[in-house]
Amino acid sequence: MKSMKLLVAALMAMVPAVAMAQDPAAQGMGVMGQVIFFAGFILIFYFLIWRPQSKRAKEHKALMSGLNKGDEVVTSGGVAGKITKVTDDFIVVEIADNVEIKVQKVAVAAALPKGTLKDI
Numbered sequence: 001m002k003s004m005k006l007l008v009a010a011l012m013a014m015v016p017a018v019a020m021a022q023d024p025a026a027q028g029m030g031v032m033g034q035v036i037f038f039a040g041f042i043l044i045f046y047f048l049i050w051r052p053q054s055k056r057a058k059e060h061k062a063l064m065s066g067l068n069k070g071d072e073v074v075t076s077g078g079v080a081g082k083i084t085k086v087t088d089d090f091i092v093v094e095i096a097d098n099v100e101i102k103v104q105k106v107a108v109a110a111a112l113p114k115g116t117l118k119d120i
């Protein structure tokens with residue numbers, strides 16, 4: 001384990017030395033190349049991370065605002081049931097005959113098609 005740490009430390013020390021040992025006539029990217037590289041990085045970040053996440057958040061917000069009494073839902077914990085009461089932040093879900101639980105709206109993972117619970 002100690003020899004591995006020494007090897008990593010030696011490699012880290014050599015990286016700047018290798019970078020400085022390049023031919024001074026050979027130049028790296030110019031300023032414009034760096035700007036293009038940075039812009040490409042930002043575009044990749046936007047299309048692969050930011051945009052899909054905001055789309056999922058918007059869909060979940062629409063799901064939460066559209067919850068009504070009688071809808072069948074599944075919570076993020078995996079509990080499936082039928083909504084019996086809706087308030088601003090909470091819903092009451094009937095998970096069995098005469099068994100109801102209070103759940104935060106944000107914990108609803110998906111709305112199920114009508115009749116799904118009868119098939120289970």
